[in-house]
Amino acid sequence: MSPVPAEAAKSTSDVVVDRKPFAIPGFLVNAVETGMRYRGRPDLALILCENPEGAACGGVFTKNLFEAAPVKISREHLKESGGRVGAVLINAGIANACTGLEGLVRAKRTARLLAERLRLRETSVLVASTGVIGNHIKVETIEARIPELLSNLSPDAWDLVARAIMTTDTRPKVACAEGEIDSSIIRVGGVAKGSGMIAPNMATMLAFICTDVSIEPDTLQEILSQVTDKTFNAITVDGDTSTNDTVLVLASCHPEGAVVGKDEPKKLEFFELLLEAVCRDLAIQIVEDGEGATKTVEIRVIGAPTRDAAMAVAKTVAQSPLVKTAIYGGDANWGRVVAAAGRAGVSFDPDRLSLYFDNLCVFKDGRPLDDEEVEKRATEIFSRPRFRICLDLAAGSEEATVWTCDLTHGYIDINARYRT
Structure with missing residues (x-):
């Protein structure tokens, strides 16, 4: 090296x-x-x-x-x-x-x-x-x-x-x-x-x-x-x-x-x-190498009022069972992502939030981009073993990144029998 x-x-x-x-x-x-x-x-x-x-x-x-x-x-x-x-x-x-x-x-x-x-x-x-x-x-x-x-x-x-x-x-x-x-x-x-x-x-x-x-x-x-x-x-x-x-x-x-x-x-x-x-x-x-994991996802939050706020949103999204199971299933369900962000305890204007899967914008200024081509591309991104979810809160200049994985049947199999 x-x-x-x-x-x-x-x-x-x-x-x-x-x-x-x-x-x-x-x-x-x-x-x-x-x-x-x-x-x-x-x-x-x-x-x-x-x-x-x-x-x-x-x-x-x-x-x-x-x-x-x-x-x-x-x-x-x-x-x-x-x-x-x-x-x-x-x-x-x-x-x-x-x-x-x-x-x-x-x-x-x-x-x-x-x-x-x-x-x-x-x-x-x-x-x-x-x-x-x-x-x-x-x-x-x-x-x-x-x-x-x-x-x-x-x-x-x-x-x-x-x-x-x-x-x-x-x-x-x-x-x-x-x-x-x-x-x-x-x-x-x-x-x-x-x-x-x-x-x-x-x-x-x-x-x-x-x-x-x-x-x-x-x-x-x-x-x-x-x-x-x-x-x-x-x-x-x-x-x-x-x-x-x-x-x-x-x-x-x-x-x-x-x-x-x-x-x-x-x-x-x-x-x-x-x-x-x-x-x-x-x-x-x-x-x-998460237990049962098949995908690794970067959750990035930008435009936050403070770094702690950015981290709170990123962790809430990253730890959401609904988001993680959607990742596993390849379901580019933007609704689960923005809903998780909204319950993170961070103050921001929902009508200014934008959401990206890799570089694809799927949600802009509080509204989904209702387009068949966007849905098709988003689904393709969610089928990849690695991709990024980025939320722009448009509420400041701070940011944070958290890495997570999908939640699969394998995780349940491992932990249901951990001691046996």
Whole structure:
């Protein structure tokens, strides 16, 4: 992959993101099988920072009141360590959520066991889990696999990590990008999982992104929060927010990596651009792999009074079961779209709203374009695996974008039998 120069990248659309295995200087990874819930596949992954001082880390977590034990422990450790993390341990299949005090004890014990083996402070180890709510992780099983996990660490086994964190996902999700600024190369790569229970609010989604830049934890946290709002918090599959949602960004502060900070605004801006491009690609991969999904749709709202208003309308349309089933059926039903927009709690003049499917206007200034050719073209657009729905509220200059998928029989089949 040829790194994109900073002067050529003005927006995330200018950044080339590859969906292939990668390596980030300063990190080693591995994954193994524990058999706690799955058989014949890895389900326990490790991300290790080679820097003795640990990686700078930013984290965003679920806002669901039923916060899983690993979320509580990682949030606590991140605060106590001052944003310096040596390792992240992730398991799939068992969420360790709604498991009371015992769940907290088990999550903390796994962090301690790994810290002892790596000779790290316990607070520099973060943990993450995904899977069935209400079940306890098996600490002894994890402990027995730690030696194997540590024995085959590699800089380029991210595809193995991506497979290990899957639950109902049908495929691993990997993304990476490189950029060059002032003769310095910036590398960003990450993995994510998520297919159902997706309406992140921070998002069952997990994402782990690594970079080789040198950056302070508080600066990294600030950037991650901004990027997450435009990427992982701008997707929906079913409108449900998980108890375990976690996004972590770790910077190895590698000697050969670029130094970015508030005193290097051009480098900082370019790093944020690369990070946003990788996060957006991972987020869209989650939507593409939505449980039972056959179509991916971009919902764009423009002409809004505020960005929050634009996001409220976009999310309401994106999460509407009526809109999503129409998408599945290839029914270009503009009425469902404008009706969803009208109940979003945002003030705008209905007689000024316009609606587009891709570049085709189907509804102008509060009135449908009653034309057979328009209907024919709209139906053709709705038959595509990817398209865009754009609403112009004509009420301001702000905008927002949300990505969603269709709602199919497959979604019901998967979730009706999730625990069986």
